[in-house]
Every structure is written in structure tokens, then in C-alpha cells.
Amino acid sequence: MxxxxxxxxxxxxxxxxxxxxAHDDFMRRTRQxxxxxxxxxxxxxxxxxxxxxxxxxxxxxxxxxxxxxxxxxxxxxxxxxxxxxxxxxxxxxxxxxxxxxxxxxxxxxxxxxxxxxxxxxxxxxxxxxxxxxxxxxxxxxxxxxxxxxxxxxxxxxxxxxxxxxxxxxxxxxxDGVDEPCDVKEPVRPEMTFQEKIKKTKAAVYRLEDLAKIGAPSLAGPRPRRGRGHYQVITLSAEDSAKLNARVEGMAGALFPMTFYVACAARAHDRVFQHRGKQHKGYVVSVPVQTRKRGARGPLFHNQVSIFFFSAVREALGTIEAATAAMKQQFAEMTRGRLDESFLVVLEMMMRLPSWMFMKVVRWQFKGEMCSFFHSHTGAFAPEMIEFAGAKITNAYHLPCLATPPGTGLFFCEREGQVNITLTWREGCLSDEERRLMLEQTMEDLFGEPRPDLIP
The missing domain is CATH 3.30.559.10 (Chloramphenicol acetyltransferase-like domain)
Structure with a gap:
């Protein structure tokens, strides 16, 4: 108004x-x-x-x-x-x-x-x-x-x-083009308090199951300051085409994120095993876009729903088994409308002070937030060819991380070339562990070791 x-x-x-x-406030309060x-x-x-x-x-x-x-x-x-x-x-x-x-x-x-x-x-x-x-x-x-x-x-x-x-x-x-680019956001349906409580049950039960698995991170539950580090690897068009064919064959053309979540989980597990730790499993929240494909907006707000995946020990043996487990979870969460259930949970927590909101989240997982950050954002602005008179040759995101979890693995694509971004906070990943994580990532992406792709 x-x-x-x-x-x-x-x-x-x-x-x-x-x-x-709540996450931004947590980073500010812990001086990150x-x-x-x-x-x-x-x-x-x-x-x-x-x-x-x-x-x-x-x-x-x-x-x-x-x-x-x-x-x-x-x-x-x-x-x-x-x-x-x-x-x-x-x-x-x-x-x-x-x-x-x-x-x-x-x-x-x-x-x-x-x-x-x-x-x-x-x-x-x-x-x-x-x-x-x-x-x-x-x-x-x-x-x-x-x-x-x-x-x-x-x-x-x-x-x-x-x-x-x-x-x-x-x-x-x-370019002098000033056209409307935002679109009207969908209005959430009105619900009574009793209806909201009923709607949250699926998410609450899911979180209870995930809490039993735990969300261990490479940084550990204690917040720590430290410089952010980033490594971006751009695959060639030929390697990207091979990868996309492999992903489509394993995860399907519509939901490639299930393959990439599995890949990120196995990469982190490789580092944990190198440290001599074998956890029951891992938990990761994955944002799923709610914008219409090809739309110019909305520009602002986090236009996502959230799915919480678990990667349990029994499913981490091979990339095929891990991807199959993620596909099954995705299907179950979609059928159960867990994305909508999680949003209702968030809606009911909106009035909480930010510090209390984060305290509730971390209490659920014994001080942790999730095991690692991850997203697969697909094609990066495919409608953009030039920017202020210069031709775009590549594009990717550099996400900022808090500790916990302190590490993240992200994927996007620009004009047929896949970009892999590994992000970590200082002190969370040694150089040897960085190489191990990338070795496992490349092996899962291509089905064979690819040391030539690791800087």
C-alpha cells in the first residue's frame, strides 16, 4: 500500500x-x-x-x-x-x-x-x-x-x-528497449488455521524422517568465518553433449536434477570417506523453479518451491543407484505435494524472529542446516546473445555459502556448454579434498575418470 x-x-x-x-541474518550474526x-x-x-x-x-x-x-x-x-x-x-x-x-x-x-x-x-x-x-x-x-x-x-x-x-x-x-518484463505472481489460496495444520503434516513427517538420517556437513555444525573460494570448470561442447546424453539416459530429459543431486552427494561422500567417516546418509534441500519456462518474470523474490532429498548409505554405492533413489524420492514428493506442504510450514513460521527461525531449523539437525548446498539451474539466460554491445561467451553463478554446511556443488549450462561450480569456505576443504571431490564428480558425470578436466 x-x-x-x-x-x-x-x-x-x-x-x-x-x-x-533467516539465513542472511544467521550469516550476519556469525560474522560470515x-x-x-x-x-x-x-x-x-x-x-x-x-x-x-x-x-x-x-x-x-x-x-x-x-x-x-x-x-x-x-x-x-x-x-x-x-x-x-x-x-x-x-x-x-x-x-x-x-x-x-x-x-x-x-x-x-x-x-x-x-x-x-x-x-x-x-x-x-x-x-x-x-x-x-x-x-x-x-x-x-x-x-x-x-x-x-x-x-x-x-x-x-x-x-x-x-x-x-x-x-x-x-x-x-x-539497447533502449523498455518493455514490461514482470508478470503477476500467483496468489496463494486462503486457508483456515486447521487447514494449514493439516497441510503441514506431510512436510513435518518428512523432516522427522530426515532428522533420523542426519545432515552432516564437511564444515561441521559450528559456524566459522573464512574467505569464500570458487572454482569454475567449463566443459567443451563435445563433453557437454556426452554428459547430457548420459543424464537423459539415467534421469530422463525432464528432471535432470535427480542425477546432479546424486552426483553432488557421492562427491561429498568421497571426501567424508577420505576423512575416515562413514555417515548414515546426507540431506540436501533443492530449489525448484516455479516461473513459467521462457517468461521474463517475475524478476524478484525467490520464486521456488523446495524439495528435501536424502542420500542414504545403501544408495550411494554407484551413481546409477543414487540417481534411481533420487528419482524415486522426487516422484514421491511430487505425488504428495511436499513442495506445497513445505511452503505452508514456512508461512506459519513467517512471524518468528529470524534468529529463532534458524534455531528451529538447526535444532532439527543437531546444529547443522543441510549436508551441502546444490542447485541445477539449467540454461543460463538463453535469450541473451549480447550485453551492452559485447557478445556473451560464457555465463555461470558463484553462490555464497555459510558454515554450516560450508561447501556446495552447482551446475548450469550456456549455449551447449555445461559449467560446474565448486564453492567452499576457507578451512572446510583442503586442496587434496578439493581434487578428490572433483575426481568423483567427473567420474560420475562421464562414467570414467577424467583427470584432464581437473585444474
Whole structure:
């Protein structure tokens, strides 16, 4: 509801955002930074900065939620976004150049390495001069003549697919195309308190079963500070085609995520066994997109439902057995509408203070949150060919992690090439363990060892 006198409007927080709110607060309280993720697009040359600046100013005017502040209603204790009706600042733009680059970006600040810069940016708040930005864009001129554009965004407001759509929106504004791109979000059905309690039972029973398995993580249950580390491996078009054929044969064309969840579970289990630990199993929450395929929006909020998978010891012997177990769980959760049941649980917890919300989650798993983070986001912005006059050559996400769990394995695809992103917090994974995890990942992806793909 807008208020002309105060110049602000209220935007409700979506149900799926509430866990991210608690997670962001947990990271802040344990001094691990904030829940900020980056979406990277690699370019064949520098984009047109002169077109980017006005586009970023127009972006915030068109989508003022990008400078919204999170509040709670003192009567209902429900969270909401307080959004200015007339923001006057564009999205922050940082210009950088790697040492040894041609120096075409004359305004840019010199840095030693691109990845180190991106890691540093992710540890910094997005707020600038008291304005609560929820994203920023950085352009880095590489020493190889190429360039990358990094969109850093708060997971409180944006999810991975939303970040891709936001980059596409910036690209359109650079080209002078200002079209409606958001779509009306579906309205959740009204339910009585008794109906909500009944609806939550499936999720509650599922969580009770998962708690018996446990959610051990490589970081352990104690939160710890530490720098985030990232490794991105881009498969060739030929290897990607082989992988996609293998995934389709094992998991089916419609739900490849079951294969990738199994792959991530076995990769983490390999490291645990190297440490001399053999757990009963692992638990991982997997986001599932609710946006319509090909839609330009919604840009904002976490437009996902959540499935909780378990990888028990008996199913981890082979990638085939692990994938079959994940497929069975996915079918059971889909039939039982567990995604909707989990959302009702979150809805009933929305009024809890963030610290209490996270305490409930971690109490369930003896201090842990889940065994690792994972997602398979599919094709990265397939509708984007260029960005501000430069051709896109690759694109992927760099997710930010908290401890626990401290590690994550992520997959996406860009123009027929699969990107694998391994993420870990400092102190959670040694270099030997990093190689072991990647060795197991490649062996499961291709059905044979592929040491040639491991840097």
C-alpha cells in the first residue's frame, strides 16, 4: 500500500523468502558476511559503459524494489519491503582492470586477479551511502583482452533465475528497449488455521524422517568465518553433449536434477570417506523453479518451491543407484505435494524472529542446516546473445555459502556448454579434498575418470 506523504510503499515478503531472510541474518550474526551471490557473464570485449550508466539509473526507477529496506510490521510481526516510490540513484557500477590488461577502461581501478576481486566484492555490504541496494554491477577488463560483468545480488530478494532475468533486463535497457518484463505472481489460496495444520503434516513427517538420517556437513555444525573460494570448470561442447546424453539416459530429459543431486552427494561422500567417516546418509534441500519456462518474470523474490532429498548409505554405492533413489524420492514428493506442504510450514513460521527461525531449523539437525548446498539451474539466460554491445561467451553463478554446511556443488549450462561450480569456505576443504571431490564428480558425470578436466 502506497503512502504519498511518506513516499514509500509496502511490498510483502514471499513465503519462500523467509528462509533466506533467516539465513542472511544467521550469516550476519556469525560474522560470515551477508547472503550475496554473483552471476557472471564473460564477454568477448568491453561493454559500452556509456550505455550502461543510464540503463542502471533507469533500472532502479523502473524497479524500486532494488533499493527496498526490510521491515517488520509491529502489529502482525510479518516482514515486508519498504520501497521508495521515487528513487534517485542508479544501481552501483564498478569498473576494474586486471594488471597487465590493455587499460582501455581508463576510469578503472587496477586489481591483481579477477577472481580475488569478485571474492572481495561478495564479502562487502551492498549498501552505498545509506541506500540499501540489493544488487550491484562490476565490469572487469581482463588481461587476455576479454571482459566479465559480475552482477552481485542479495538472495533476500533475488534468486538465480531472477538474476539472469535481471541481467537480460539491463541488456534491454542498454539497447533502449523498455518493455514490461514482470508478470503477476500467483496468489496463494486462503486457508483456515486447521487447514494449514493439516497441510503441514506431510512436510513435518518428512523432516522427522530426515532428522533420523542426519545432515552432516564437511564444515561441521559450528559456524566459522573464512574467505569464500570458487572454482569454475567449463566443459567443451563435445563433453557437454556426452554428459547430457548420459543424464537423459539415467534421469530422463525432464528432471535432470535427480542425477546432479546424486552426483553432488557421492562427491561429498568421497571426501567424508577420505576423512575416515562413514555417515548414515546426507540431506540436501533443492530449489525448484516455479516461473513459467521462457517468461521474463517475475524478476524478484525467490520464486521456488523446495524439495528435501536424502542420500542414504545403501544408495550411494554407484551413481546409477543414487540417481534411481533420487528419482524415486522426487516422484514421491511430487505425488504428495511436499513442495506445497513445505511452503505452508514456512508461512506459519513467517512471524518468528529470524534468529529463532534458524534455531528451529538447526535444532532439527543437531546444529547443522543441510549436508551441502546444490542447485541445477539449467540454461543460463538463453535469450541473451549480447550485453551492452559485447557478445556473451560464457555465463555461470558463484553462490555464497555459510558454515554450516560450508561447501556446495552447482551446475548450469550456456549455449551447449555445461559449467560446474565448486564453492567452499576457507578451512572446510583442503586442496587434496578439493581434487578428490572433483575426481568423483567427473567420474560420475562421464562414467570414467577424467583427470584432464581437473585444474
Amino acid at each position: 502506497a503512502t504519498a506523504d511518506s513516499g514509500v510503499t509496502r511490498v510483502p515478503v514471499r513465503v519462500a523468502d523467509c528462509f533466506l531472510l 558476511g551477508r547472503h550475496i551471490t554473483q552471476s557472471i557473464i564473460e564477454l568477448d570485449r568491453l561493454p559500452d559503459v556509456a550505455r550502461l550508466r543510464p540503463a542502471l539509473a533507469r533500472l532502479v526507477k523502473k524497479h524500486p524494489l532494488l533499493v527496498g529496506r526490510l521491515r517488520r510490521d509491529w502489529k502482525t510481526w510479518l516482514p515486508y519491503w519498504e520501497v521508495p516510490t521515487a528513487p534517485d540513484r542508479g544501481l552501483p557500477l564498478g569498473l576494474w582492470r586486471e594488471r597487465g590488461s590493455a587499460g582501455v577502461l581508463t576510469e578503472a581501478t587496477e586489481v591483481a586477479k579477477t577472481m580475488e576481486l569478485l571474492q572481495d566484492i561478495m564479502t562487502q555490504p551492498l549498501e552505498v551511502e545509506g541506500i540499501h541496494f540489493k544488487a550491484r554491477l562490476d565490469i572487469v577488463e581482463g588481461r587476455d583482452g576479454g571482459c566479465c560483468a559480475a552482477l552481485s545480488w542479495s538472495h533476500l530478494l533475488i534468486d538465480g533465475k531472477g538474476a539472469e532475468l535481471l541481467l537480460a533486463e539491463i541488456g534491454r535497457l542498454c
